[in-house]
Amino acid sequence: MKKILMLAIASVFLSLSILSFNLESRTTPTMNIVSDKVYDIILDTDFSMPPQDDALATIVALNSPKINVLGITTVAGNNSLEQATVDVLRFLEIVKREDVPVFVGSNMPLVHEVSDFAKSTWGKWWSDDPPTMPIGGFPKKKPEKQSAVDFMVNTVINRPQEITIVAIGPLTNVAKAIRQHPNFAKSVKEIIVMGGAIATLPDGAGNATPNAEFNFWVDPEAARVVLRSGIPVTLSPLNVSRKTKGSETWYEKVVSVDTPVTSLLKQTMGPEFEKDPEFIDLMYDQVAIISLIYPDLVKTVDLYVDVDINHGINYGTSVGWDKVWPGAEGAKKIKVQYDLDWENFIKLFIKEVSRPHITKND
Ligand code: BDR
Ligand code: CA
Secondary structure, eight states, rough: OOHHOOOOOOHHHHHHHHHHTTTGGSOOSSSOOOOOOOOOEEEEOOTTTTTTTHHHHHHHHHHHHTTEEEEEOOSSSSSOHHHHHHHHHHHHTTTTTSSSSOOOOOSSSSSSSOHHHHHHSSSSSTTOOOOOTTTTSSSSOOOOOSSSSHHHHHHHHHHHTTTEEEEEOOSHHHHHHHHHOOTTHHHHOOEEEOOOOOTTTTTTTOOOSSOHHHHHHSSSSHHHHHHHHHHHHEEHHHHTTOOOOOOHHHHHHHHHHHHHHHHHHHHHHHHHHHHHHTTOOOOHHHHHHHHHOOOOOOOOEEEEEEEESSSSSTTTOOOEEEEEEEEEEOOOEEEEEEEEEEEHHHHHHHHHHSSOOOOOTT
């Protein structure tokens, strides 16, 4: 009898682990957080000032000796394209990194059209208002003449398997680059994408609609093109963002080091924590960039992920499973982040943000 009971318990445990896609066995086995690689990246961003997650991810990329930012490409998302471009140019002046070239990207998603809902929710990707003045005035630094898509294509095609794309906004530019050159997708070394929310994993609700995450919802067709392209993708979805806990305690540690970015941050985040000391600031784009240089901080699972492009209630929703299902036949297996080591993450984030700003050409 005792034996039967033990067998029954064992089989329940077995089926539970199969149901959860065997998450643990597919995760990174060690927590060795040191990687000596230097990544040549293109940072594709829907940048916004005052500094939010895109800006914090950008400063990590600029500061880290493990990252060489070849160029920043802008895209409409949090803001209009023009605003994102003006804001990132000004940001580079503030942090004295005018050496980094900025390329202007897409001002509209591939298909998604503005609606009353889009106007009433977060994000001004649809706006054609002239840009407002960023902190300290309009930038003197100008964007490059080459378009973002041409820059992506030329850089990647000239250096196959050497360039990593870090995409922290809607994927419009990357999708256009894939469509522009037949060898682009197979020449990209890797792409880290902040986007999506996977309902089959914990914390998988959307933030733009009940099931869709903002970056994917702004340009669902582009997200689908990128995920189906065959580029090795690491997805940093809302599931992993929701494991971050940007509390006042951690905020105080970030701003205790005086840099141009932390002083901007004091002006934006300070009042939030004064209003509500319990406020938790989730980190999105920061996870994507930190996980590039410290991959062992995050746990990943390999899943087929596809994006709903039907213009119904789930437009822009990402769906992930451990096998292909009807309608998702073109989906590719990608790495999906679903958990992170918060204590070490925030320590390393603070370290990267606080590094002295140096011009890498010096
Ligand atoms: C994503 O949407 C944007 O608002 C953030 O910058 C981040 O890239 C989170 O859903
Ligand atoms: Ca972003």
